[in-house]
Every structure is written in C-alpha cells, then in structure tokens.
Amino acid sequence: MTNAVLRLQTACGQCMLTPFLQAGTGWVQPSAAIASPQVSYHGDRMHFECVYAVPDDRQFTVEVDVYPGISALFLGSRLRSISRTRGEYYFWQTNASAREYAFPGARGAETGSFDLHGSSQLDWKEWLFLKPPEESGIVPTGGLVILPTNDVGRSAGEGGCIYLHALPRSNVLGPGDSLDASFGIAGAKDAATAARLSAAARAAHVPALEPWLHRPAATRPATSPAPRWLREAGTYNLYYQSASRWTGEIVQERLRHCPFIIGSTPDKAALDKCHQAKVRLLHYVICTCLLETDMQVRGGGRVYSEWKESIDNESRDLKNHPDWVCIQADGGIRHDPWGQQHGHPGLLNTCLSQPGLREAAIRQVRMLMDMGFDGVFIDLAGPLEECYGPKFGKHTHPVAGQTHTQAYESLLREIHATVKSYGSDRIFIQNTCTFMLPSRWAYADAQMLEAFPFGNESTRMLASWPEMQWVAAVHGQAASRGSAPVILAYFNKFSAATVREPALFSYAYARIHGFLWADSFTLADIPGNQEFASNLYQARLGNAVGEVGLTGPAVYRRFEHGMAVLNPTPSTIDALIPVAHTTPLIDVGYARTAIPMGGHLDLRLPPMSGRVLLMRPATSGPQNGTP
Numbered sequence: 001m002t003n004a005v006l007r008l009q010t011a012c013g014q015c016m017l018t019p020f021l022q023a024g025t026g027w028v029q030p031s032a033a034i035a036s037p038q039v040s041y042h043g044d045r046m047h048f049e050c051v052y053a054v055p056d057d058r059q060f061t062v063e064v065d066v067y068p069g070i071s072a073l074f075l076g077s078r079l080r081s082i083s084r085t086r087g088e089y090y091f092w093q094t095n096a097s098a099r100e101y102a103f104p105g106a107r108g109a110e111t112g113s114f115d116l117h118g119s120s121q122l123d124w125k126e127w128l129f130l131k132p133p134e135e136s137g138i139v140p141t142g143g144l145v146i147l148p149t150n151d152v153g154r155s156a157g158e159g160g161c162i163y164l165h166a167l168p169r170s171n172v173l174g175p176g177d178s179l180d181a182s183f184g185i186a187g188a189k190d191a192a193t194a195a196r197l198s199a200a201a202r203a204a205h206v207p208a209l210e211p212w213l214h215r216p217a218a219t220r221p222a223t224s225p226a227p228r229w230l231r232e233a234g235t236y237n238l239y240y241q242s243a244s245r246w247t248g249e250i251v252q253e254r255l256r257h258c259p260f261i262i263g264s265t266p267d268k269a270a271l272d273k274c275h276q277a278k279v280r281l282l283h284y285v286i287c288t289c290l291l292e293t294d295m296q297v298r299g300g301g302r303v304y305s306e307w308k309e310s311i312d313n314e315s316r317d318l319k320n321h322p323d324w325v326c327i328q329a330d331g332g333i334r335h336d337p338w339g340q341q342h343g344h345p346g347l348l349n350t351c352l353s354q355p356g357l358r359e360a361a362i363r364q365v366r367m368l369m370d371m372g373f374d375g376v377f378i379d380l381a382g383p384l385e386e387c388y389g390p391k392f393g394k395h396t397h398p399v400a401g402q403t404h405t406q407a408y409e410s411l412l413r414e415i416h417a418t419v420k421s422y423g424s425d426r427i428f429i430q431n432t433c434t435f436m437l438p439s440r441w442a443y444a445d446a447q448m449l450e451a452f453p454f455g456n457e458s459t460r461m462l463a464s465w466p467e468m469q470w471v472a473a474v475h476g477q478a479a480s481r482g483s484a485p486v487i488l489a490y491f492n493k494f495s496a497a498t499v500r501e502p503a504l505f506s507y508a509y510a511r512i513h514g515f516l517w518a519d520s521f522t523l524a525d526i527p528g529n530q531e532f533a534s535n536l537y538q539a540r541l542g543n544a545v546g547e548v549g550l551t552g553p554a555v556y557r558r559f560e561h562g563m564a565v566l567n568p569t570p571s572t573i574d575a576l577i578p579v580a581h582t583t584p585l586i587d588v589g590y591a592r593t594a595i596p597m598g599g600h601l602d603l604r605l606p607p608m609s610g611r612v613l614l615m616r617p618a619t620s621g622p623q624n625g626t627p
Contacts, residue, residue, distance in 0.1 A: 289338075
C-alpha cells in the first residue's frame with residue numbers, strides 16, 4: 001500500500017481502491033505513512049494497520065482484516081481530526097466499472113442497471129455483485145462483490161467507477177473524533193456466490209460490516225445530567241410566529257399538548273400563556289448571523305418580525321457594529337447563505353471573536369432568562385468558516401491562533417453557564433443541524449439533528465438505515481448517560497395520503513432509541529391530516545422499560561404505556577412482537593385496536609414504516625404496566 005492505495009488481485013482482474021479526502025474545495029490523498037505498517041494475528045485472523053499523514057491537521061488510518069474460511073478482504077479506515085472541529089467527507093473509489101448489478105431481493109437475487117449518463121446512487125444493500133462489461137468480445141469469468149456499510153455510488157460515463165461512502169457519509173468532527181468507512185470486497189463467480197459470502201461474513205459478525213455495533217463508548221459524557229423533565233419529555237415542538245399569533249386559542253388547541261416549545265417571540269404574555277397551560281417555553285437565539293437593517297432595506301428586503309420582536313435587537317444591529325461582521329478570505333463581508341437564498345440581503349455572518357458581540361449575546365440570554373424563559377435554543381451551533389478580519393485590517397482577534405470555531409465554542413460554554421445560573425432545571429439546546437458533537441455534551445442539555453430523517457425539500461428519507469443505526473449507537477450513549485438528543489423531522493412535502501408511514505417511522509425511531517421527537521407542526525399543517533397529527537402529538541409512551549429488541553428485521557421497544565415498532569426494510573414484513581399481557585393497544589394512526597394473542601402481537605408492517613401502540617387510558621383500562 002502506497003499512500004493508502006490498496007490493490008487486490010481477484011479472479012476477474014486487479015481491483016484498485018483509492019481514498020479521496022475533502023480539502024477545501026478540492027480533494028487530496030493521504031501522503032506517506034508516518035510509521036511502519038503493523039501486522040498482527042488474533043487467533044486465525046490477520047490484521048494490518050497503517051497510519052498516514054493528511055493535510056490540515058488530520059490523520060488517516062487504514063486497517064485490513066482477513067478471516068479464515070471467508071474469501072474476502074475487509075477494509076476499515078478512519079479520518080481523524082487532531083485538534084480542530086470541522087466538517088469532513090471522504091470516499092473510497094475503485095477502478096471497477098459495471099453497467100448492471102445484482103443485489104438481495106425479497107425472493108432471491110434481483111438485478112438493476114446503472115444510469116450511464118449521470119452519477120448513480122444506490123440505497124444500501126447487504127451485498128452487490130458487479131459484473132464487468134463485456135469488452136472486445138471477451139466474456140468476464142466472474143465479478144466483484146462489495147459488502148457495503150452505507151450507500152454505494154457510480155460516477156457518470158460508460159466507464160464510470162464504483163465508489164463507497166463512509167458511515168455516515170459526512171460528519172462534523174471534534175478534536176480526536178473520526179469519520180470511519182468500512183466494507184468487504186472480493187472476487188466471485190456469480191451472484192449466488194456473493195450471497196453465500198455475505199451470509200458467512202455476517203454470521204461471523206465481522207466488525208467491519210457492523211460498525212454501529214462496535215462503536216467505542218463516548219469519552220466525554222455530560223458534566224451533569226439534563227433535567228429529568230427534559231429527559232422524560234418524549235416529544236416537543238417548534239412554533240416560530242410573531243407575537244400576535246401566540247393567542248390563547250393557539251396555546252390551548254396546538255401547544256398545550258407539548259411538554260415544551262421552542263419559540264421565537266420574547267413576548268411576556270405568550271410566555272405566561274404557555275406556563276398557565278403547563279408548557280415550558282424556550283427562546284430561539286442565533287449568534288452566527290445578524291441583520292444589518294439599512295443594508296436589508298436597500299437591498300429590497302424587509303425587516304422581518306423575528307428580528308423586530310427579538311429582545312435587545314437595536315444593540316445587535318450590524319449597521320452600528322461593522323467590526324462584528326465576518327470577513328471572507330478575499331476581504332469581502334460574508335453574507336449569510338440562507339439569507340441570500342431567502343431574500344435577506346442584510347443578513348450577515350458574524351465574527352464570534354469580537355468581545356462586543358460576545359457581550360451582546362450573553363446580555364440577550366440574560367434578558368430572556370430574567371423574563372422567565374425555561375431555557376434557550378441556539379441555532380447554527382456547528383463549525384464556522386474562518387474570519388480573516390485581521391488580515392485586511394477590519395478588526396482584531398483577541399486570542400492569537402484561536403480558530404473561529406474555537407471562539408464560538410467558548411461562547412457556547414459561557415451561554416450554557418449563564419442559563420444554568422438560573423437553576424438546574426433550565427436548559428440549553430444546541431442545533432448543530434445535521435450533526436451532533438460528542439464534545440458538546442459537556443455544555444449542552446440537548447443537541448438537535450434537524451431534517452432527520454426527513455427534510456423540508458422532498459419526501460425522500462435523507463439518511464440511510466445504516467446511518468440511522470450509527471446515529472442510534474453513537475448518540476444513544478448520550479441518552480443513556482443523561483443527555484437528551486432530539487430530532488426534528490419535516491413533512492411539509494407529503495400529502496395526507498402519504499405521510500402516515502414516514503411520520504410513524506420517525507416517531508418510533510426516535511422513541512426506540514431514547515431521542516425526543518418533533519416536526520415543527522408540519523404534520524398538522526397538511527390538509528386533511530389534523531386528526532392523525534393530534535393523535536400522534538398527544539401519544540405518551542412514557543419511559544422505556546426494556547432494551548431495544550429484534551424479531552427478524554423488525555425493531556421494537558416496550559414502554560410504560562405501550563410500545564414502538566419499526567420496519568427498516570424496503571419490503572412489507574409480518575412481525576410477531578413478544579408482549580407480556582393481553583391488554584388491547586391503540587394503534588395510533590390506524591384508527592383500530594391491536595390485540596395480543598398467545599404472548600405476541602401480530603403486525604403487518606409496510607416498507608420503511610413504524611407503529612406506535614398505546615395502552616388505553618385509565619378510564620377504560622390500566623395505563624401503566626409492561627407490554
């Protein structure tokens with residue numbers, strides 16, 4: 001292996017594997033190894049490991065394992081951040097090309113074709129058999145087997161190459177964290193051989209094929225557990241509306257069934273209405289972009305209500321603080337990308353190294369907490385683009401050598417301490433968008449995965465099932481240690497006829513793995529869907545009373561007041577879920593009752609669907625107990 005390029009000789013020719021790592025707007029490959037490769041034996045298993053240097057303060061480790069009786073090579077790789085928090089993405093590219101592929105179907109091997117004119121992306125399969133195209137009249141004697149752990153792609157063109165993603169495909173890494181990729185690869189005669197090879201590897205529980213089960217324990221748990229009320233909330237929601245929309249009717253009809261709401265108005269009357277309905281209220285706060293109101297108006301935008309009603313907005317208006325603006329590498333001011341896309345030309349990114357901005361952020365949080373809010377929600381809490389203000393004489397950065405992201409992280413710690421100074425029951429939630437950072441649990445009660453697993457631009461699930469298993473394994477640890485991972489799914493692109501299974505899937509997934517669930521009321525806003533939305537919002541499973549269970553491909557978990565079940569496969573399945581009672585269960589979303597028989601609940605589960613099953617209220621039967 002030179003520069004982490006792997007060459008595998010198979011019966012159908014040589015397969016070459018090359019890692020491509022993102023670096024700015026381009027790609028790099030690892031440089032020479034920083035130490036001699038290590039070969040070791042663990043019983044009959046041979047293990048090879050080599051560490052390579054990578055630009056931008058990173059390391060790349062490659063591991064290869066060979067098992068007796070399994071004619072395949074299992075590769076694992078880790079791209080590790082040494083000292084910085086940053087987003088990472090990389091993939092392994094092969095020199096293999098194919099026009100068709102075979103994969104496991106409900107009744108044996110099935111076949112599919114690649115799009116030769118554009119890049120193709122295949123949903124995760126347990127195995128793929130790729131037969132090289134016939135060239136110059138030569139008929140290939142076999143093909144390539146890939147045992148992936150995430151989606152597989154093919155580049156465009158007649159000779160497009162197959163590539164394999166990491167798990168997850170991309171991630172934000174803190175110091176010491178890594179983005180891992182693993183898979184199996186081999187030559188084989190046909191699809192039947194590929195199926196047998198996959199079965200043997202999975203029967204042996206090869207770690208490279210089950211990375212979510214072999215993830216090391218989190219090393220940075222929360223300093224103290226999140227408040228019990230948050231950990232036991234189960235659900236929550238978001239309501240971003242102007243003060244005039246926080247009426248008593250809205251609170252009673254829409255908000256009162258939620259344990260807590262994240263809102264964007266600092267109106268004291270709205271806060272009082274929520275507290276009277278026994279709903280906690282958190283306030284939306286953002287530091288990474290602020291409005292320059294004069295620029296907003298000159299550019300044809302409007303000064304929107306969220307800004308006009310935000311507390312202390314005049315002191316944070318960037319027209320009075322040009323030194324707070326983030327400066328790009330070319331010396332220009334950094335306009336917020338979301339603002340540019342949504343008609344807000346005066347929304348600018350900020351430099352979190354500026355003492356005045358940091359003081360204003362803490363002052364805003366204190367004013368909200370003084371009003372009686374139950375906590376704050378910080379949006380866009382992920383890594384930041386660098387600020388080059390000192391280079392162009394726009395401003396100075398007080399801490400030499402500190403990255404923009406490091407400056408932001410120190411501010412987040414201050415905000416956490418400020419919120420907690422008002423009582424241990426007050427909470428601080430960070431939205432790192434599509435990621436959660438293990439290092440952040442030390443100064444966050446909750447972290448949010450937004451647009452997970454459904455986003456607001458399409459009905460396609462944005463995460464593969466392996467990625468969802470990875471998230472559950474990694475961040476489920478945080479839940480078990482007293483933190484509160486939360487997910488936010490969006491259903492605004494669905495219709496009432498198509499939303500039931502996706503909504504139940506996301507709800508069941510969240511509750512099974514100890515996450516809180518919300519949808520920003522997108523279910524309730526679908527015409528003709530209000531009854532289902534109301535039933536799901538009011539469903540209260542209570543605390544889990546058992547571990548996650550499996551019966552065939554179905555995933556389930558028991559709770560104080562019912563159970564949640566998942567079918568993560570693309571096929572309809574019949575599942576027998578073990579139960580310890582004969583109490584009928586309300587099948588939320590289906591307007592029917594599920595009745596256990598013979599110690600099991602017999603469920604037919606549509607593809608990629610979930611079920612939420614509740615014991616009847618106390619007026620018609622016992623509510624507490626173990627399903």
